[in-house]
Amino acid sequence: MKSPPKSSKQAPMSDKPAPLQGGLFQNYQLKGFFLLVLGVLAFLGVMAWAEFHGLSRRWIGPIFLFSIVMGCAALGIVCRTTDPEEYYVAGRRIPPFFNGMAAAADWMSAASFISLAGALYLQGFSGSRGEPGGLAYVLGWTGGFCLVALLIAPPLRRMNLYTVPDFFAVRFGGRWPRVIAALAAVVCSFTYVVAQIYGVGLIASRLTGVQFEIGIMLGLGGVLVCSFLGGMRAITWTQVAQYVVMFLTFLIPVSWLAYKQMGNPLAPLVYGQQLGKIAALEDKLMASPQEKQVQRIYLERAQNLQIKLENVELALAQERQSLQERLRVMRQNDMDVSQIVDVSRELANLPKDAATAREKWRKTIQEDLQRAQPLGGMPRHTQAFQGDPDGTPAEQTLFSQSRLNFLALMFCLMVGTAGLPHLLTRYYTSPSVADTRRSVVWSLVFIALVYLSAPALAVLVKFEVMNNLVGSRFDDLPVWILQWAKVDPSLVSVSDVNNDGILQFGEIKLGADLIMLATPELGGLPYVVSGLVAAGGLAAALSTADGLLLTISNSLVRDLHFFERWRKNQSPEQRVIVSKFVLMVVAMLAAFVAALKPSQILPLVTASFSLAASALVPAMVLGIFWKGAQRAGAVAGMLTGLGVTLYYLGVNALGGFSGSDPRWWGIEPVCAGVFGVPAGLLATVLVSAVVGRWPDRFKESPTTPHQI
């Protein structure tokens, strides 16, 4: 397992003289890549032409969905393989440029592509105390690559492994480190893949108008054919293709909006000038009497509901009675049918019993209270953290807790990046250790191309909304608002709260997932671009789901003990076939869980980062850099890290014991990794130190990955 890197290093370089910077790619790969880019652009051109000549909007979405899924499937068929080296690590001959691109697509999930810009729009710099976010996502998801590049990817590549749990087997020996690592890898990847498939379902159902569950199945079809037939090799090339789609779909609307607002399409460079204007607009909105009126109305609504909440049964009965009364009067007076339908729908939508009513009203109260704050509860765009370090004691606590949660979230995302198995296995596919290092650089460059534009996009959209949308009349609102509101009212809702016929900032509520999807229409681009953006989101979700599913099935088949006994009399090819079927089962299971709609995308993703960070990273880093790390220490570290994180997530999900606040130092549950990582490190060090003092016959001979 531990053969020096030379043998693998020579292979790709024999036909190429020493690489200048970055391993250069072979000619056919470069040609294929340019053909791919041209193909995507040509396809877009044809679609735009078709729309111009009257192709119905109803067809554009399905065509995009169909071409993406078919593209994945076709690549899977072209790259089909049963050779283990090809299936698990793409033959270890992916050049750094493409490996970086594939890793970028693997990395940027539905959360980054669809939700990131929206989160930046809603949360500004740092989000709120209870919901940290904003730029923590940008920093965490890019900063983690420094850890990957400096600490983890090169040594792992040097060891010629196939999966991440393999590392624990090689370094620590024995059975348990590998089994626990495999379980941890499965747990965090599964949480993550559920979020991706949820995203797939969301976008596919929006693109085609089919049901959510059918959307999941449609999207999953492409993933399955691709990873089922071709394994890592097929996934690599689909991910390259998906990166191209994602990149174009992100860049076109951002550049267009920047050009429209500032006459310069290079959004990341020039968006700074809009920040000052946004600050001025925010001042104006905060001082505006109409906005204050809207906020007062929301406050009143919340107070009314609060009163109802004191006696839920009575309030519910009264409400039902009054609605029935109104309905009766309307029927007697032969009122307009549509009005009667409205009222009876309202009646049907009343909560069935007191418990659901209580829950629903509490949620509404929270929403109303938030919208009763200035700017609809959104923080000022460039203000870091809530509260005020020089204000009252309450404001000071708010400030320090908001800052603490922001830093904790960033920590979890960064360390989690260094532990997520699907990303690390991507760097196994490089021809050499040097190429692994180059791959990480390329990945970060390609990710940054999108991530540097995301804050710009959020700012441009905010300016567009505050400057142009707010103050327009309700009877000529842009069409897209109504269309999206029809798709899902949680994405965008507008209501004339103070009945003045003019849209106030407080009256419009945009969901995080909408911002990116609605940008093209906000900028006045043709519908094709909207379809393209949705297709980009689909590509992002599919590419990540690809990598995750492969990681899960490989961990299950290669690393888990219960396969060990009967895998001894199997050929490697047979094992690959088993992997393929496990992959299909896992995909089905994930689809089933996603169909239950357990949570939103971002919290799920963040939780899986916390899990990966605390379960895998401490034992892995110590195993690489500390000769004294022992098998027992690694096992203890992984179990402790995983245990602490799961406990913290669980306790907070259940609301804590005996009503007390279960949070430690006010840290939000999604940032549980901030406790899990130190706990894991400590456990590994302590147990290793204790075991290290035992007589030699109790100790294993640890194999250190020599000379990183």
Added chain:
Amino acid sequence: METSKRPLQGWLRAVLLLLVFCVSFGGCFFARDWIAPLPIWGGPFSYWLAAQGAVLVFILVVGLYAAVMNRRDEALDEKPPQVLEAGPHV
């Protein structure tokens, strides 16, 4: 040959990680204090640092590390055979 080169990579790694830590955690920790009014960018500097500056630093860090380490690896790969060949004669 490995041990003599180790200090360099250890130091390099430590310095680079410290830089990453300062830019990300440090930059955000003091975002409201003295970083925001720095007159470097059109808007508040702390926003630019968190939104874009830090990412650029990360790329620099990763790129620098890869360049230094790969150059060192290449040097190491070439030297051992020469030493071995020369050994018996000298």
